[in-house]
Amino acid sequence: MANVTLRNVRKTYPGGFEAIKGVNVDVGDGQFCVLVGPSGCGKSTLLRMVAGLETVTGGEIDIGGRIVNQIEPADRDIAMVFQNYALYPHMSVFNNMAYGLRNRGMKEAEIKSRVDEAARVLELTSMLDRKPRQLSGGQRQRVAMGRAIVRQPKVFLFDEPLSNLDAKLRIAMRVEIRKLQRRLNTTSIYVTHDQLEAMTLADILVVMTGGQVEQVGNPLAIYEKPATTFVASFIGAPPMNLMATRPEEIRSQLAGSAAADAGILGIRPEDLVITDQTPDGGVALPLTVEAIERVGAETFIYGSREPEEQRVAATPGELPPGEIIVRVPGTEAPAIGAKIRVAALRNKLHLFSGDGRTRLEA
Amino acid sequence: MVEEEGFRRYIAHIILWIGIAIVAFPVYIAFIASTQDNALIANGQMSLLPGGHFFETYYQTIFVGTSGSTREPVGNMMLNSLVMALLIAVGKIAISIISAYAIVYFRFPFRMPIFWIIFITLMLPVEVRIYPTYKIVADLHMLDSYAGLALPLIASATATLLFRQFFMTVPDELLEASRIDGAGPLRFFWDTLLPLSRTNMAALFVILFILGWNQYLWPLLITTRDDMQTIQVGIRKMITTTDALTEWPIVMATAVLAMLPPVFVVVVMQKLFVRGLVETEK
Numbered sequence: 001m002a003n004v005t006l007r008n009v010r011k012t013y014p015g016g017f018e019a020i021k022g023v024n025v026d027v028g029d030g031q032f033c034v035l036v037g038p039s040g041c042g043k044s045t046l047l048r049m050v051a052g053l054e055t056v057t058g059g060e061i062d063i064g065g066r067i068v069n070q071i072e073p074a075d076r077d078i079a080m081v082f083q084n085y086a087l088y089p090h091m092s093v094f095n096n097m098a099y100g101l102r103n104r105g106m107k108e109a110e111i112k113s114r115v116d117e118a119a120r121v122l123e124l125t126s127m128l129d130r131k132p133r134q135l136s137g138g139q140r141q142r143v144a145m146g147r148a149i150v151r152q153p154k155v156f157l158f159d160e161p162l163s164n165l166d167a168k169l170r171i172a173m174r175v176e177i178r179k180l181q182r183r184l185n186t187t188s189i190y191v192t193h194d195q196l197e198a199m200t201l202a203d204i205l206v207v208m209t210g211g212q213v214e215q216v217g218n219p220l221a222i223y224e225k226p227a228t229t230f231v232a233s234f235i236g237a238p239p240m241n242l243m244a245t246r247p248e249e250i251r252s253q254l255a256g257s258a259a260a261d262a263g264i265l266g267i268r269p270e271d272l273v274i275t276d277q278t279p280d281g282g283v284a285l286p287l288t289v290e291a292i293e294r295v296g297a298e299t300f301i302y303g304s305r306e307p308e309e310q311r312v313a314a315t316p317g318e319l320p321p322g323e324i325i326v327r328v329p330g331t332e333a334p335a336i337g338a339k340i341r342v343a344a345l346r347n348k349l350h351l352f353s354g355d356g357r358t359r360l361e362a
Numbered sequence: 363m364v365e366e367e368g369f370r371r372y373i374a375h376i377i378l379w380i381g382i383a384i385v386a387f388p389v390y391i392a393f394i395a396s397t398q399d400n401a402l403i404a405n406g407q408m409s410l411l412p413g414g415h416f417f418e419t420y421y422q423t424i425f426v427g428t429s430g431s432t433r434e435p436v437g438n439m440m441l442n443s444l445v446m447a448l449l450i451a452v453g454k455i456a457i458s459i460i461s462a463y464a465i466v467y468f469r470f471p472f473r474m475p476i477f478w479i480i481f482i483t484l485m486l487p488v489e490v491r492i493y494p495t496y497k498i499v500a501d502l503h504m505l506d507s508y509a510g511l512a513l514p515l516i517a518s519a520t521a522t523l524l525f526r527q528f529f530m531t532v533p534d535e536l537l538e539a540s541r542i543d544g545a546g547p548l549r550f551f552w553d554t555l556l557p558l559s560r561t562n563m564a565a566l567f568v569i570l571f572i573l574g575w576n577q578y579l580w581p582l583l584i585t586t587r588d589d590m591q592t593i594q595v596g597i598r599k600m601i602t603t604t605d606a607l608t609e610w611p612i613v614m615a616t617a618v619l620a621m622l623p624p625v626f627v628v629v630v631m632q633k634l635f636v637r638g639l640v641e642t643e644k
Contacts, residue, residue: 053538074544086535090557099553100543147543 002064002077002154002187003029004050010058011211013044019045021211022059027204030185032178034219037208038234044159046208047191050228051080051157064154074103079148080157083164085149086142087132093119094128097146111150118146121180138169145177149184158190160199166360174200195235199223207231229356232266238300238325240266240350263354269300269327271348274340281346287324289338299333301326303340364442389621396420396615403610415611430606432588432599439593442511443575444623446592449512451567454521461561462525463551467537477526484519488580493639499584506590511581515574521566528562529555536558564634572624593620 011020019042037045048054050061052073060067068076079100087096094115101111119125122142126249141161148156150344158177162170181188186276192198198205198219215227219235219257225239226232233239243265264300267283278284287303303324326342334340334352351360391410395403398413424437464470465477488495506508532555540550581592593600593616600613628635638640 025470051538051542053541073538078542080539080542082535082539083531084535088536088539088554090560091552099545103544103549147539313590361478 003027003062004033004044004064004155004187004189005062006059007048007062008059009046009049009056009061011042011049011054012057017221019211019269020049023208023211023213025204025213025216027187027189028053029202030187032181032188032190032201033204033206034190034192034198034202035206035208036192036195036216036234039193041208042211043191043193043208043324047157047159047189050155050189051078052076063272077154078157079151079153079155080143080159080312081144081148081161085132085144085161086165087140089132091212092129092134093124093143093146096132097159100147100151100210114150114152115146118149121149123144126269135247137165138173141165141173147181154187156186158188160192161190161354163192170197177201182246183248195237199235205235209232209234225268225359226350227359229264229352231265232350232352236268238269238327240268241272241324242352242356243305264352264356266350266352267344267348268350269325270327271344272324272342273342273344274334276341277343279343279345282344283349284341284343285324286339286341287326289334289340290323290335292333294331294333297327297329300332301328301333301340303342324349375617386395387487387637390633391616392614392617396423396618398611400607400609400611406608419611419615421621422619423612423619428609428612430603430609432591432596434588434591435578436596436619439591439596439616440619440623442508442590443592443620445508446511446577446581447571447574447623449508450515450577451570453512453516454518454570455566457516457561458518458521459525459556459563462522462529464553465522466526467547480519480522482519483517483575484523488514491577492583493526496583505584506587510584511577511590511592512574515577515580518570522572525559525568529561532558561634561637563621564631564637567625568635570633571627573622 004025004162006023006025009020009023010018012018023046025033032183035046037043039292045054049056050063052068053070056069061069061342063076063078088099091099091195097118098111101114115128119128119133122145124139124142124146127135127139127143132143141164161177162173165173165192174197177190190201192201202219204216205222206216207214207222210232222231223235226235229242233242242287244263272285275284285305287301289301289303291302293300299360303326305324324342352358353360363501373505394410394412395408396419398408399415402413422494423435424440425435427433427435445553461480463475465480491553499505499514502510504513512520536554537550545553578593578598582595582598585595587589597613597616597620600616601608603609
């Protein structure tokens with residue numbers, strides 16, 4: 001059992017590329033920390049630095065009160081689950097799990113009891129004699145988990161362990177991992193680019209972009225109060241609608257509060273309702289329906305704002321400028337081309353400075 | 363595979379049979395000749411059916427040798443060839459897998475220049491560097507020895523390149539998982555890389571064994587004693603006789619015997635060999 005503390009951790013490659021630009025994270029004993037961010041944000045690099053597979057060029061990594069910057073991966077008391085599982089192809093499932101223990105000189109009887117116990121927990125008992133290639137993706141994933149569990153390490157590290165599985169299995173394994181971690185109560189750091197996985201697994205969520213931490217906190221707190229427009233659009237699906245408050249129609253509705261000076265207004269699709277009224281202090285938007293997605297329990301309406309010239313970009317790569325997503329329950333939806341009016345309550349508005357870097361409280 | 367219709371398929375089969383005949387007929391002749399009486403062969407009256415001297419000829423070939431030219435029993439020549447071929451095959455595999463491991467997995471100064479030097483030796487087979495190589499082996503007093511026969515042929519760029527290519531396809535995560543599992547460089551090599559290279563090693567062994575077995579020029583140069591003679595050199599010596607009739611049945615029996623070990627190796631290792639060439643088991 002251990003805390004993991006990263007103090008101003010940096011990674012600069014010999015070429016001068018700065019992959020990690022000073023990260024501070026504190027993961028408490030037994031907590032499940034998820035690093036989430038778009039690809040290339042440095043989350044995997046950071047995890048590999050904790051594992052000892054990448055050198056640390058600045059700052060300190062502290063595992064259980066011991067600074068591990070210069071310590072070999074094997075001596076850090078960590079176990080890692082890789083994206084492609086990295087099982088030894090020529091060893092049986094049993095030997096895959098036992099290998100790390102044998103290298104540490106553990107007695108065979110103890111190894112056997114630990115591996116049997118892990119196999120029982122992961123329902124691998126009948127497969128102990130098989131080779132990895134005779135297993136399905138989900139089973140391989142469980143063997144990789146087993147290899148981590150038998151070591152009884154201070155910290156589990158997961159590097160996108162579910163991204164090679166199909167959607168259904170991914171959800172099942174996600175729940176399994178969470179249950180397992182709760183039961184073993186082992187500090188864990190988990191890397192993913194899937195915000196849903198991040199939300200459902202994390203005790204502490206670390207949102208990263210461009211080698212920096214954008215926001216750290218409880219997942220729901222981050223969902224409710226994203227600190228920047230990046231976090232706002234990254235956490236939550238579909239992403240938050242972001243629009244400039246410059247257009248007079250919005251600015252006038254926000255008049256009278258500090259928020260009137262905000263540069264960017266964000267509203268989550270689930271906070272918009274179709275109504276003809278403008279809630280007190282809230283915002284109403286006239287939309288033209290352009291597309292509709294029915295997914296059963298809910299329906300997403302993609303609308304464009306009028307007039308055309310008021311379309312302003314959200315975060316790059318997200319919604320096309322001016323496009324607004326509205327989430328409504330059930331399958332009821334207006335026809336394509338219909339003019340509708342949607343509104344959000346005052347306390348559902350997210351306001352950011354013009355550069356998107358600062359959240360303003362309304 | 364495309365199924366051809368009647369007529370065209372017969373043509374294909376006929377061509378294949380002709381090919382087989384061209385390859386197999388000399389082998390058949392060699393075997394037939396080894397069972398015939400020498401006088402008949404010398405007169406050009408050799409029949410195409412086996413003669414009655416099979417046991418007698420092969421006994422003499424293996425345990426006694428020819429009565430003229432080299433008097434070395436072929437059994438001993440085969441032993442020499444076998445030792446040389448095994449030393450070359452095993453030695454080459456051992457040396458090249460270790461050097462490939464160093465080149466792929468370790469960052470040391472002049473890594474790439476060293477790799478290129480190894481690469482360049484591809485252009486310098488024994489035949490090209492024969493004088494300096496001979497000089498070195500002679501200075502080391504390794505003439506007429508197994509070491510002298512095998513050592514100069516062991517250094518090999520091809521096998522190093524092959525293992526390098528293979529190691530580069532092994533996922534990095536395996537090394538990382540090993541590191542986390544507490545396996546050092548030697549452990550990783552021994553426990554993970556070697557077992558994964560098994561099929562590649564088998565394929566190389568077959569190729570290198572045959573290459574070693576068929577060496578002619580080098581053994582001819584550095585062996586002077588008859589009891590260090592390899593079978594390939596021995597055959598040649600048996601044919602050249604100055605004042606007597608070439609003992610063709612014995613020569614042919616030796617040729618047949620010379621074919622057996624490579625055939626044996628190929629047959630035994632065939633499964634692994636084919637897998638090593640086509641399949642990547644990861």
